[in-house]
Amino acid sequence: MIVLFSAALLAGCTGAKKENPFFSEFDTPFGVPPFDKIKNEHFLPAIQEGIKQNTREIEKIASNKEAPTFENTILALDRSGEMLERVTPVFFNLYSANTNDELQKINQEVTPILTKHMDDIFLNGKLFSRVKAVYDARESLNLNPEQMKLLDNTYKNFVRSGADLPEAEKEKLRQINQELSMLSVKFGDNLLAENKNYQLVIDNPADLEGMPQSVIDMAAQIAKERNLEGKWVFTLDVPSIVPFLQYNKNRALREQIKTAYANRANHDNEYDNKNIISRLVKLRLEKARMLGFDTYADYVLDRNMAKIPANVYDLLMRLWNAALPVAKKEAADMQKMIDQEKGGFKLAKWDWWYYAEKVRKQKYDLDENMLRPYFELNNVREGVFYTANRLYGITFKPLPDLPKYHPDVQSFEVLDKDGSHLGILYLDFFPRAGKRGGAWCTEFREQVKDEKGNRVPPVVSIVTNFTVPSGNTPSLLSPDEVETFFHEFGHGLHSLFADYTYRGTAEVPRDFVELPSQIMEHWAFEPEVLQVYAKHYQTGEVIPSNLISKIVESGKFNQGFATVEYLAASILDMDYHTVKDTTPVNVPSFEKQSMDRIGLIPEIDPRYRSTYFAHVFSGGYSAGYYSYIWAEVLDCDAFAAFKEKGNIFDQQTAQAFRDHILSRGGMYEAMDMYRAFRGKEPSIEPLLEKRGLK
Numbered sequence: 001m002i003v004l005f006s007a008a009l010l011a012g013c014t015g016a017k018k019e020n021p022f023f024s025e026f027d028t029p030f031g032v033p034p035f036d037k038i039k040n041e042h043f044l045p046a047i048q049e050g051i052k053q054n055t056r057e058i059e060k061i062a063s064n065k066e067a068p069t070f071e072n073t074i075l076a077l078d079r080s081g082e083m084l085e086r087v088t089p090v091f092f093n094l095y096s097a098n099t100n101d102e103l104q105k106i107n108q109e110v111t112p113i114l115t116k117h118m119d120d121i122f123l124n125g126k127l128f129s130r131v132k133a134v135y136d137a138r139e140s141l142n143l144n145p146e147q148m149k150l151l152d153n154t155y156k157n158f159v160r161s162g163a164d165l166p167e168a169e170k171e172k173l174r175q176i177n178q179e180l181s182m183l184s185v186k187f188g189d190n191l192l193a194e195n196k197n198y199q200l201v202i203d204n205p206a207d208l209e210g211m212p213q214s215v216i217d218m219a220a221q222i223a224k225e226r227n228l229e230g231k232w233v234f235t236l237d238v239p240s241i242v243p244f245l246q247y248n249k250n251r252a253l254r255e256q257i258k259t260a261y262a263n264r265a266n267h268d269n270e271y272d273n274k275n276i277i278s279r280l281v282k283l284r285l286e287k288a289r290m291l292g293f294d295t296y297a298d299y300v301l302d303r304n305m306a307k308i309p310a311n312v313y314d315l316l317m318r319l320w321n322a323a324l325p326v327a328k329k330e331a332a333d334m335q336k337m338i339d340q341e342k343g344g345f346k347l348a349k350w351d352w353w354y355y356a357e358k359v360r361k362q363k364y365d366l367d368e369n370m371l372r373p374y375f376e377l378n379n380v381r382e383g384v385f386y387t388a389n390r391l392y393g394i395t396f397k398p399l400p401d402l403p404k405y406h407p408d409v410q411s412f413e414v415l416d417k418d419g420s421h422l423g424i425l426y427l428d429f430f431p432r433a434g435k436r437g438g439a440w441c442t443e444f445r446e447q448v449k450d451e452k453g454n455r456v457p458p459v460v461s462i463v464t465n466f467t468v469p470s471g472n473t474p475s476l477l478s479p480d481e482v483e484t485f486f487h488e489f490g491h492g493l494h495s496l497f498a499d500y501t502y503r504g505t506a507e508v509p510r511d512f513v514e515l516p517s518q519i520m521e522h523w524a525f526e527p528e529v530l531q532v533y534a535k536h537y538q539t540g541e542v543i544p545s546n547l548i549s550k551i552v553e554s555g556k557f558n559q560g561f562a563t564v565e566y567l568a569a570s571i572l573d574m575d576y577h578t579v580k581d582t583t584p585v586n587v588p589s590f591e592k593q594s595m596d597r598i599g600l601i602p603e604i605d606p607r608y609r610s611t612y613f614a615h616v617f618s619g620g621y622s623a624g625y626y627s628y629i630w631a632e633v634l635d636c637d638a639f640a641a642f643k644e645k646g647n648i649f650d651q652q653t654a655q656a657f658r659d660h661i662l663s664r665g666g667m668y669e670a671m672d673m674y675r676a677f678r679g680k681e682p683s684i685e686p687l688l689e690k691r692g693l694k
């Protein structure tokens with residue numbers, strides 16, 4: 001391996017082995033990472049050593065003189081790389097949730113190393129010949145269904161990684177993979193820098209008119225942290241920008257911050273992402289063509305439920321044609337209000353959130369400020385735990401002394417309904433300079449079974465960017481943040497309930513993996529659940545029934561906007577990844593043509609514009625952002641199964657969902673698992689009903 005390391009790092013590697021916590025099993029409660037002992041300088045030597053160990057394991061498998069078998073080839077592969085499995089989840093999770101300049105530099109070093117290592121495995125001719133021999137003999141091996149799935153996944157992963165290519169093509173693919181990996185890193189680093197570098201500083205109290213006091217207090221706290229005491233600072237983090245757009249009466253300031261948000265990494269400076277996108281799109285198409293696919297979307301979707309781009313476009317456009325007229329009607333309602341107020345201007349992108357709140361208030365006598373006091377973060381957390389307990393019987397035991405990577409992180413032991421240990425759960429709620437935007441669920445250790453067949457429980461982490469406490473006011477969540485908490489917790493349950501044998505059967509198709517998360521959203525605002533967790537943070541009063549009724553009545557409000565902005569981003573993603581011409585795309589022109597083709601109205605931006613579309617250019621959702629709406633067809637149909645029983649906590653239905661969906665990982669084909677749970681294929685009607693698009 002031709003890799004250059006700094007002399008200081010190399011000199012310290014040997015002596016550091018004894019002190020480096022990654023060089024042995026973690027000696028901590030429940031085997032969680034010893035965050036209190038892990039230092040930045042531990043990562044590179046540990047990853048380097050993990051690669052060396054894994055390389056020796058791979059060579060042993062590939063050079064085995066015995067005939068290839070499931071055990072000595074497929075199973076041996078699945079169990080290899082133990083040290084890498086220990087260190088890489090910790091590194092990449094900290095890189096996303098608690099990064100710094102040093103971790104970013106390390107990431108730039110380890111990404112090409114790890115990319116090369118994976119290519120060394122999947123492009124190893126001797127190794128592939130053994131995998132193929134086992135695969136070709138599969139019908140005679142008497143494998144159980146999970147073993148057959150592992151074999152099928154392993155073989156296809158090799159083929160999809162170029163194992164069948166001629167040697168010259170393999171070398172070209174290596175070069176493409178290296179460049180793709182580094183471009184993705186650069187895209188994400190640019191976006192993080194753009195977010196960190198922007199702030200809207202307000203020094204005139206009149207420019208805060210209309211803002212909730214809790215939001216004003218949060219902005220004052222951010223200003224104080226940035227040595228701007230006596231002023232107010234708003235950032236591009238969602239808990240800051242969204243309430244600003246919803247409530248601030250100063251239209252010019254709304255335009256300023258919305259424009260800054262929409263043009264992140266689009267300033268023709270060192271953090272500009274346009275050339276990166278153009279190069280990524282070109283290289284992805286070249287890679288797909290080399291592997292026998294017409295487009296990169298064909299390559300991605302081949303492993304998903306959707307299978308081909310036409311199926312994705314069919315669903316997206318059916319929903320687009322239903323949602324766009326609703327969004328236009330919503331825009332007309334807002335323009336009518338502007339005209340009634342003699343505003344003298346046409347509704348624009350920076351007005352939508354503001355006037356949506358005013359229309360909501362007018363139509364339903366409801367706004368977010370009425371709800372936030374009932375959505376105190378810890379109460380919402382207890383509502384999430386309550387829902388999981390009612391459905392599955394699990395409980396959550398606080399472990400405040402467990403090692404953690406940041407003081408804000410909360411930690412819990414999750415106990416199954418019989419009291420046995422199910423896993424560990426970390427909760428990391430608030431924005432900070434070193435955390436990327438959005439919300440996600442991840443694992444510091446995935447569930448698997450050891451060589452004796454014992455379940456190794458997972459260590460799961462949910463990371464969000466929720467409204468921060470300020471002064472004497474605790475974290476009060478918006479309805480969207482409440483829904484996000486339930487969503488990510490659904491991913492958490494998927495990880496906690498996992499009960500499969502092999503790492504190679506863990507992966508779930510991208511357009512199926514959102515089913516466990518999105519179904520949890522359905523419980524968030526059910527009256528029965530609200531009465532448990534929605535308690536006023538000052539008085540302890542349970543949310544009044546008239547407010548619950550208003551939440552239910554307004555459930556379909558602004559769904560035209562929400563659906564259109566999401567679908568626009570999904571279509572933009574698909575358009576980038578169905579190009580068939582390797583000529584570099586001009587990003588602004590491409591985006592405009594894509595949105596003009598579907599008739600996106602000027603009052604709405606795609607939820608993610610190209611230069612900050614991290615899901616597809618630095619994450620795992622390329623040609624896959626459609627997955628949320630694809631899975632929503634499933635989750636709405638699945639929740640209907642509870643409704644049909646007349647009990648949203650029906651134990652039999654919950655157990656079936658756990659048995660057939662949550663515990664299975666990717667052991668079986670996704671639609672087979674869904675049919676096993678539901679007894680039929682999903683219907684789109686519950687989705688249309690939920691979004692008010694029928």
